Amino acid sequence: MTPENTTIVMVDHAVGFANLLRSHDLGTHINNVVGLAKTATLFGTGLVVTNGESDKPSGPLYPELMAVIGDDFPVIERSGATNAFADPAFAAAVEATGRRKLAIAGVSTEGCVLQSVLGALRLGYEVSVIADASGSLTRETHDIALLRMIQAGAVPTTWYSLAGELEYDHTSARGPLLQRVMREHQPTMAKGVQAYAFTKSLTQSS
Numbered sequence: 001m002t003p004e005n006t007t008i009v010m011v012d013h014a015v016g017f018a019n020l021l022r023s024h025d026l027g028t029h030i031n032n033v034v035g036l037a038k039t040a041t042l043f044g045t046g047l048v049v050t051n052g053e054s055d056k057p058s059g060p061l062y063p064e065l066m067a068v069i070g071d072d073f074p075v076i077e078r079s080g081a082t083n084a085f086a087d088p089a090f091a092a093a094v095e096a097t098g099r100r101k102l103a104i105a106g107v108s109t110e111g112c113v114l115q116s117v118l119g120a121l122r123l124g125y126e127v128s129v130i131a132d133a134s135g136s137l138t139r140e141t142h143d144i145a146l147l148r149m150i151q152a153g154a155v156p157t158t159w160y161s162l163a164g165e166l167e168y169d170h171t172s173a174r175g176p177l178l179q180r181v182m183r184e185h186q187p188t189m190a191k192g193v194q195a196y197a198f199t200k201s202l203t204q205s206s
Contacts, residue, residue, distance in 0.1 A: 007094060022136075094125075104154075
């Protein structure tokens with residue numbers, strides 16, 4: 001997957017659904033969702049964001065997500081289709097990116113994510129499902145939905161693994177973008193780099 005051939009698809013990361021998630025810690029989940037959105041905006045992949053109608057109980061998208069995408073990526077509201085590709089406006093937006101590789105994440109894993117992944121596969125897209133930027137009612141329902149998608153032909157991955165695939169060379173022109181999302185959304189790795197830099201500075205000064 002490269003920025004040039006990949007579209008990141010974010011499905012129904014809505015505040016009303018967030019209160020129901022039990023498959024992941026909510027803070028970690030939101031961190032991963034924002035990290036995925038930043039990966040799309042920084043690396044210049046395709047990005048299509050969708051939600052149900054915002055006046056329904058699920059409500060609008062996470063404010064943290066909206067802060068990243070701003071007005072540059074309009075949210076496509078669907079009137080009820082769990083398979084987002086059944087919505088003509090959504091399907092057209094994905095097609096318009098011109099990319100055939102999709103990385104899909106959303107809420108809930110066993111609901112709209114599963115159905116949208118199956119819909120994409122039926123249309124001939126190559127699909128990866130971003131497991132740690134998706135969430136479900138329980139860990140069991142999340143895991144079983146992932147197994148269903150894998151059996152159907154989707155490839156499981158995580159948001160930072162995707163970022164590392166989009167740019168695997170830290171010395172390249174896009175390398176600083178990978179380092180930025182790591183610093184901002186992978187705190188354990190960021191602390192490891194800080195510890196290394198500190199140790200190296202001590203060695204050089206001695």
